[in-house]
Every structure is written in structure tokens, then in C-alpha cells.
Amino acid sequence: MDFFEVINNRYSYRGTFTDEKLSDEEISLILKSAIAAPSGMNIKTTSYIAITDEDIINKLGKIIKGNGTKTAPFVLVLLTEDKSGISSMNFEIENYSAACQNILLSVTALGCATVWTDGILRAKEINDAVRFLLNIPQNKTIRAVLPIGKPTKDGEPKEKKPIEELVVFNTY
Numbered sequence: 502m503d504f505f506e507v508i509n510n511r512y513s514y515r516g517t518f519t520d521e522k523l524s525d526e527e528i529s530l531i532l533k534s535a536i537a538a539p540s541g542m543n544i545k546t547t548s549y550i551a552i553t554d555e556d557i558i559n560k561l562g563k564i565i566k567g568n569g570t571k572t573a574p575f576v577l578v579l580l581t582e583d584k585s586g587i588s589s590m591n592f593e594i595e596n597y598s599a600a601c602q603n604i605l606l607s608v609t610a611l612g613c614a615t616v617w618t619d620g621i622l623r624a625k626e627i628n629d630a631v632r633f634l635l636n637i638p639q640n641k642t643i644r645a646v647l648p649i650g651k652p653t654k655d656g657e658p659k660e661k662k663p664i665e666e667l668v669v670f671n672t673y
């Protein structure tokens with residue numbers, strides 16, 4: 502897939518995964534693509550928990566219901582930290598979003614699938630349960646869980662809005 506095919510083939514996958522594991526090289530490519538993302542003032546506010554342990558993934562999947570997390574061979578949890586004390590500006594959300602998109606594209610390029618799972622983490626009891634399971638320090642905000650693997654069935658990229666609906670050229 503060339504770069505633009507990767508962008509256009511990406512879609513959110515909420516189904517189950519095959520039991521095919523990701524290789525160490527694939528995991529490394531995904532992690533490096535996350536770390537390659539830009540960040541405001543080059544201050545790194547995003548950190549990651551890379552989970553390959555089946556037992557932990559199974560427990561996490563029981564907390565994160567509604568997608569295939571339980572069956573994923575690899576799960577990434579994205580965390581952010583407020584470092585606005587250093588710069589007086591907070592770029593936490595922007596930084597993690599840029600990293601997250603790099604991950605989604607790398608996952609697609611590798612023939613795998615995932616979904617940016619965020620909404621369910623906003624429920625306090627779910628967030629607390631994930632924090633407890635993964636022993637996440639209180640100074641880190643849990644932003645997203647990405648279950649990653651080969652999908653058991655093919656998904657389709659969603660139809661996108663036409664450019665004219667969202668873009669104006671030169672002035673509004």
C-alpha cells in the first residue's frame with residue numbers, strides 16, 4: 502500500500518481478532534511511528550503501555566466492553582501528562598492525537614486493524630478499573646485504548662464527506 506492508500510484504507514474496527522500475533526518488528530514499527538509524531542514545543546507528554554500478555558489483555562477486555570479488545574494479540578494504552586509547567590501551554594491532547602493517528606496508519610499499513618477507544622474511558626468506574634489493572638500512576642491521564650491485530654472479517658472505510666462540504670479556498 503502506498504502512503505495515500507494507507508490513509509484511505511484506514512477504518513475503525515470493533516470486531517474480534519484472529520489469534521495471529523504481531524511480530525516484534527511489527528510492534529517496534531508501530532511504537533516508533535507513535536514516537537515519531539510531532540509535539541508542541543517538542544515536549545513529550547505522551548507515554549504508552551504496550552501489552553502483549555494474554556492474561557492482562559483478557560482482563561482489560563472484560564473492562565473495555567463493546568469491541569474486540571479481549572481477543573487482541575496486542576493492545577496499546579495511550580497516557581498523557583500535564584507538562585504545562587515547563588512551557589505554560591498545554592499540548593497534551595494535541596500531542597497524543599498526533600501520535601494516535603500515526604499508530605492507526607501504521608496498523609493499517611501492516612494489514613492490521615484497530616479502533617481509537619476513548620469514550621468508554623470517560624466513565625469513572627471504567628477509568629479507575631483500567632488504572633488499577635495496569636498500575637497507572639495518578640499523574641498520567643488515560644486517553645485511549647487501541648486493540649490491535651488481524652481482523653477476523655474485513656471492514657470497510659466509511660464514506661467521507663465531499664471536500665466542498667468541509668473546505669473553503671482562500672476565504673470563508
Ligand SMILES: Cc1cc2nc3c(=O)[nH]c(=O)nc-3n(C[C@H](O)[C@H](O)[C@H](O)COP(=O)(O)O)c2cc1C
Nearest residue numbers: 511512513514515568616617618619620621658659
Ligand atoms: C477522539 C476520538 C475518540 C474516539 N472514541 C471512540 C470510542 O470510544 N469508541 C469507538 O468505537 N470509536 C471511537 N472513535 C472512532 C470513531 O467513532 C470513528 O473514527 C468514526 O466513526 C469514523 O469512522 P472511521 O474511523 O472508520 O473513519 C474515536 C475517534 C476519535 C478521533
